Amino acid sequence: MTQVIQVALPVPLLRLFDYDCSTLPARGARVRVPFGKRVMVGICIGAAEQPQPYQRKAVLEVLDEQSLWPEHLWQMLTFAADYYQHPLGDVLQHALPALLRQGEGASYQATTLYQVTNAGAAQELAPLQRAPQQQRLLATLQQRALLARDIRIEEFSASALKALQSKGWVEAVTHVPAADTQWGFKIAAEPLQLNPEQALAVAAIAAATQPRPYLLEGITGSGKTEVYLQAMAQVLREGKQVLMLVPEIGLTPQTLRRFQQRFDVPVVMLHSALTDRERLDAWLDARAGSAAIIIGTRSAIFTPCANLGMILVDEEHDNSLKQQDGFRYHARDLAVVRAQLEQVPVILGSATPSFETLNNALQGRYGYLQLTERAGLAKPAKHVVIDMKNQPLKAGLSKPLISLIEQQLAAGQQVLLFLNRRGYAPALLCHECGWLAQCRRCDxxxxxxxxxxxxxxxxCGATQRLPQQCHDCGSTQLVGRGVGTEQLEQTLTELFPAYPVLRIDRDSTRHKGSLAKYLEDARANKYQILVGTQMLAKGHHFPEVTLVALLDVDAALYSADYRAAERLGQLYTQVAGRAGRASKQGLVVLQTHHPEHELVQDLVNNGYGHFARTALHERQLTQLPPFSYQALFRAEAQHATAAVAALEFIASYFNEIADISVLGPLPALLERRAGRHRFQLLLQFQQRGLRAQVLRHVLPQLEQRAELRKVRWSLDVDPQDFT
Structure with a gap:
């Protein structure tokens, strides 16, 4: 008997679609269906209770015998679609590896396994001292065989692998992976001695009778990772899995190494740098239970686990955990929801917790664990503020800062200079007429x-050759205006020719493996001067760095974004935390034109904790999040009037509803980007439930309106970025 089933498809529509099917597939199974002139892969939601009266098409193929997700994860996905008011079909597709979205089977395929030969197993490592990459790879292969994906993940050199094969020490064999859930818990290295605060945190998590969220607030260098490791140990000992989220791909290799050094259990990684097959294999390992530890960036929160025992979110404040386009979810918040559904603890770790998480901890909704002392012999850093007014600057460097850098370098220490502007200069200026080179497609x-x-x-990514003449007056007197990391690197090389300079930003780390290599070189003290953007501010450990300087953060002091102060406080504290992480005293220098600014004074004199509580009180007085709940409509079009008209039309649905503040339409902080004008409409609600109820009612109506089909519009629930 033919069944009528509902299918969720990856289309921008808040509805499900009815299809005829000869059998009733499992809820959560994939089906291949015709949609218009295309064939798409959708997800079966179940039998249609009230089939639509129109003529239906038939399902072409049922791809899975059972659901791709366990029940608790299915509940989280449907919750996410409702909370973020996003089409369920798109949410479900987002939660799948690319190969499954394309309709491939949810099974392993043959891959290459690298293992030592008898000659390789007997080979001494000492003769390879002059080939460190070969030595490191052979040492690992003598301990365990490596899949092709492991070679990539652990960033072993391809040339080193080829060299070892040519010597007959390593061979490649065909390997078909299989789910192995019988991994045993083994400690590869003994845990470190905990200080009283760390021990109290680990004990509190282990002793809890009911799983709950925990905020682990620890100053930089306080040993949060050791708390993670010891809290995980009990979970792994019970044969359960641990899911850990990190904000950046750059943090995953060092996290992987720390975990592998401590635990002799299977570890997999999930992030965008893997191939589609590698991501699917890791996903299958997690779902089958053969991966004990799963480490990934924000999308890893959707990974099914056979026996989940704990969720960790490192650097929970980081904005990288919020998806900024398409399905705009926050991985930290979904981690809390998933932990509640699966009845496991979730640990949110940060030296600078987000105001939302901090408020939940202060209100008692989360357990609050604090680490106020640096681990080991590390001492708190000293803070110095340099007033840049009337100071002669050399590529953004004041004379007092140059003197401090000289002192640290002469003492054999490393220095780290933070400038959040890559490139040589932020603008090109004509010295004669004042013309500035402006992007034709953006403001x-x-x-x-x-x-x-x-x-x-x-x-927008547009590029053009560096002009030889001014486009207005024809002058050749073109100069860079402002300072970027390229110019800073060049100037430091000129000022300190005896000391090598390493620049780490998105431009210098484009090539595969370059970021990991640079970070390793920095940790090994091969470069005495480090220059970088925010990439250097997140969780990296440089034991020899004693001076950290922030060159220019003044723009954040007077930003139109109410979150700018919070972000500056987090950035300053995180960057400052790179100084003096070993036994040497650290020095943090902040250059500013506004040393008297209350935010600067609060951060320097009282620290992030005091600043955050003061700012939280101000948010409460002004009824800004986390004391209210926002939704942001964005619209963009080639003509500004069309975007404004669309948002005015949307606003008309909310203007008459009580307890909703409607602000806008207003131009985005960057009004024109890639040739399109961008405007925003901000809705603020006093109750989260009212927001969900109203949006649930209004959005299906907006979907049907012809007035909105001439513009691109979207909704962002709990917006974090207003640019």
Whole structure:
């Protein structure tokens, strides 16, 4: 008997679609169906209770015998679709590896396994001292065989692998993976001695009778990772899995190494740098239970686990955990929801917790664990504020800062300079007429990149050759205005020719493996001067760095974004935390034109904790999040009037509803990007339930309106970014 089933498809519509099917597939199974002129892979939601009266098409193929997700994860996905008011079909597709979205089977395929030969097993490592990459790879292979994906994940050199094969020490064999859930818990290295605060945190998590969320707030260098490791040990000992989220791909290799050094259990990684097959294999390992530890970036929160025992979210404040386009979810918040559904603890770790998480901890909704002392012999860093007014600057460096750098370098220490602007200069200026090179598609100036002699727009990606003459007056007197990391690197090389300079930003780390290599070189003290953007501010450990300087953060002091102060406080504290992480005293220098600013004074004199509580009180007085709940409509069009008209039409649905504040339409902080004008409409609710109820009622109506089909519009629930 033919069944009528409902199918969720990855289309931007808040509805399900009815299809005829010869059998009733499992809820959560994939089906291949015709949709218009296309064939798509959708997810079966179940039997249609009230089939639509129109003529239906038939399912072409049922791809799975059972659901792809366990029940608790299915509940989280449907919750996420409802909470973020996003089409369920798109949410479910987002939660699948790319190969499953394309309709491939949810099974392993043959891959290559690298193992030592008898000659390789007997080979001494000492003769390979002059080939460290070969030595490291052979040492690992003598301990365990490596899949092709492990070679990539652990960033072993391809040339080293080829060299070992040519010597007959390593061989490649065909291997078909299979789910192995019988991994045994083994400690590879003994845990470190905990200080009283760390021991109290581990004990509190282990002794809890009911799983709950915990905020682990620990100053930088306080040993949060050791707390993670010892809290995980009991979970792994019971044969359960641990899921850990990190905000950046750059943090996953070092996290992987720490975990592998401590535990002799299977570890997999999930992030965008893997191939589609590697991601699917890791996903299958987690679902089958053959992976004990799963480490990934934000999308890893959707990974099914056979026996989940704990969720960790490192650097929970980081904005990278919020998806900013398409399905705009926050992985930290979904981690809390998933932990509640699966009845497991979730640990949110940060030196600078987000105001939302901190408020939940202060209100008693989360357990609150604090680490106020640096681990080991590390001492708190000293803070110095340099007033830049009337100071002669050399590529953004004041004379007092140059003197401090000289002192640290002469003492054999490393210094780290933070500047959150890549490129050579933020703008190109004509010295004669004042013309500025502006992107034709954005309300932004081109950034000068001296290395490739080009102008780059960092908003839309447009590039052009560095001009020889001014476009207005024809003058050749073109100069860079402002300072970027390229120019800072060049100036430091000129000022301190005896000391090598390492620049780490998105431009210098484009090649595969370059970021990991640079970070390893920095930790090994191969470069005495480090220059970088936010990539250097997140969780990295440089034991020899004693001086950290923030060159220019003044723009955040007077930003139109109410979250700018919170972000500056987090950035300052995180960057400052790179100084003096070993036994040496650290020094943190902040250059500013506004040393008297209350935010600067609060951070320098009282620390992030005091600043955050003061700012939280101000948020409460002004009824801003987390004391209210926001939804942001965005619209963009080639003509500004069309975007404004669309948002005015949307606003008309909310203007008459009580307890809703409607702000806008207003231009985005960057009004024009990639040739399109961008405007925003901000809704603020006093109750989260009212927001869900109203949006649930209004959005299906907006979907049907022809007035909105001429613009691109979207909804962002709990917005984090207003640019």
């Amino acid at each position: 932004a100036y081109y950034t000068v990149h001296q290395g490739d002699k080009q102008l780059h727009c960092h908003h």
